[in-house]
Amino acid sequence: MNYLPKSLATGFLLAIFASSSVMAATHPVTGETLADDQTFTYSLLDEFTSVDPQIVEDVSGSDIVRDLFEGLMNQDADGNLVPGVATGYTTNDAKDVYTFTLRDNAMWSDGNPVTAHDFVYAWRRLADPATASPYSWFAEIMALENVGAVMSGDASPETLGVTALDNHTLEVRLTSSLPYFAAMTTHSSTFPTPEWRVRTFGNDWTKPGNIVSNGAYVLTEHIPNERSVRERNSMYWNDDATILEKVVALVINDENVDFTRYLANELDKGTVPSGQFIRLKQDYPDEATSFPRLCNYYMTFNLSDSGPEIFKDVRVRQALAYALDRSVITEKILQAGQINAFTFTPGATAGFEVPPVAFGQMSQADREAKAQELLTDAGYGPGNPLSFEYIYNTSEGHKKIAIAAQQMWKEVLGAEVTLANQEWKTFLKTRGSQDFELARGAWCGDYNEASTFLDLLTTPSGYNDGKFSNAEVDSLMLDARTMDDASANYTRVEEILANEMPVIPVYHYAGVFMLKTNVKGWPYNNVEQNWYSRNLYKVAK
């Protein structure tokens, strides 16, 4: 290379320059004219926790990690599984051994090749108690061989069920059959980590200048609570297809300021201040966007021994669920495209058809009549009103919903409901120790499949704060794990939930944001909203 004739080298450089300047002008696939400035600026409501793939635990941090690092598999704009560092995989009939083939042209930003050993190192690091990763439980749900013993320190990380057969072949051994294992490798905690950098810099390896990454971008600047910048990684194997040169994430803690700065063109993507979606959709129809999210909002009864006697009666639980007019909450209070919920699992979940549960089919007037009937049967009435306390974590939004619910229960059922709010961590402690009567709850799916929701209401679940326990639900969910198509089981579980009503489903979340019309390539159809900056581009206005 050093002896390359000068003229040849010059010609070579000119050719690259010419081709790249042509590419910058129009989009290679759609032919749209591209903007000269390919910098994408968006806002985060809060500083992210880390950009270390095995440590990061928040959504905004994962979004950045997904740009900086690339795992075995990626998602496309519709959320489908597409090759990442791996070009493909094979699995045995039992679906408990997976063999991934890695592409040979994948490189780290310092020019080192990305090998199967980098994944082995990263996965061991995830499970290693010395790393103390808050996301190490992900290694556990991946069912990697020996993961429990490694996490408890009883076995060395080397015994984990992941092996580099050679530089480009990765073998994974699982303790149980997981048909959807490959999809789990799109999760940021499974992304490779450069061992040589971690060893050299310790905790400081993620700082700009120290960090080496294998994704489409590298972190070039990070000022805590202010901004972080990632720039195009020329060593990325598919760098030719990348269009955005630079991505800037600004931390803006206030949603109204965020929106003002969006209007002032300081941001390409900004926040919709709560309760303003309808107005903004009218004023900026092409910019204000609402999409269904894999999250639910519910109220959980305390069904444990420490819970109140009144809720042990299923009729009372049903009456409260029926009397709640969900449209008032979604259409009058939240106003951002949220969906009334009569099932625990959101309808947007892949492979989940919302079952026609009986109370969801009735009109609100019928539901209210039925609620009154149920409560009268249960022995409550004007002389003996139902009374209990509803707790929620401090927030304007939850407060509005709580007040609306209180009013509905008062009007329809004559119930005396007291409201109490608690600071977030105090609330979690109260709810987690079953020190409540009725409590607010919400859950966002870890992956796009109904079990991520329904497992929560099984007896062994650590997140089942209402302590609902139903043997049929438990066995249906256990069977579902190894079925190729478990949708019938999920439908049956939802029917049981609609009858037993351990929780009151209120609504399914919608995500909202503002996006400038010249930004293209946003994956609106990816319900998990896993976006990759390398798929975005800005067109000339």
Next chain:
Amino acid sequence: MINYIIKRIGIAIPTLLILIAVSFYLMHAAPGGPFTSERPLPAQVLANIEAKYGLDQPIWRQMINYLWGVITEFDFGPSYKYHDRTVNEIIGHGFPITLKYGFWSFIVAVGVGIPLGAIAAIRKNTWIDYLAVGVSIGAQVLPNFVMAPLLIIVFTLWLDWLPGGGWNGGAWQYLVMPVIALSTSYMASIARITRSSMLEVLNTNYIRTARSKGLPTKVIFFRHVLKPSLLPVISYLGPAFVGLITGSVLIDIYFSTGGMGYFFVNAAFNRDYSVMMGITIVVGSLTILFSLIADLLYAWIDPKIRY
């Protein structure tokens, strides 16, 4: 004087230790911990994390370990929330920012507040007085959480003169709005205190005597009125200065400055014990230091006070 300073520093150390012990205890008394979340961590994961950070030990031992690290190595520990940073880094980053906008806010508050109050007092019951009082009361009742978004709407959205937020190393364009928003209410208080105290001094017998002796107004004002009028202002400035340079969470939230105030408040919500303790120690030490400085200044201005 020297003896007095030594005595005050002697009191400061146990005060700081008590502050640390009480804060440490209160912090741990709040329900939940740094790793409590909507999805509770599996027991093994939590145990690994607690072991790593020493949170599995009794509170008194955690406190001693923590203090030992602070005293011997000036190490405030790792952040439990922002895993890529240590508390030293967080304070080292946030404090200079807060110090910078706090210092300029102080200069503006004093530089505008004292003249405004003085003019109002000298021109009592004229339109200048009414205007000055009007401005300072207006500034006082307009809290900075109202003012900050308004400033951004006017200067960023409408006029397009200033960036809507960020810090950018403290470039002046990024400093203007935080300083206005932060200094206004302090400026108003300083103006009102100056005015009332100056009016009092202007009505004293020795000023009347000076006037009757035919001293020029300028000489009366600068030699006899200004210094005694500033006494109550100075006792206000000590705590105000500490308040300004130790961070305003609202300024950090609205202007994305990245200062210490937001880290402090956020640390409390996150139960990020080490960040909370680190900032408590810094703020506590500064409070003690500046109340000492204010007392010394007081003695310098008021000859009646001698330590």
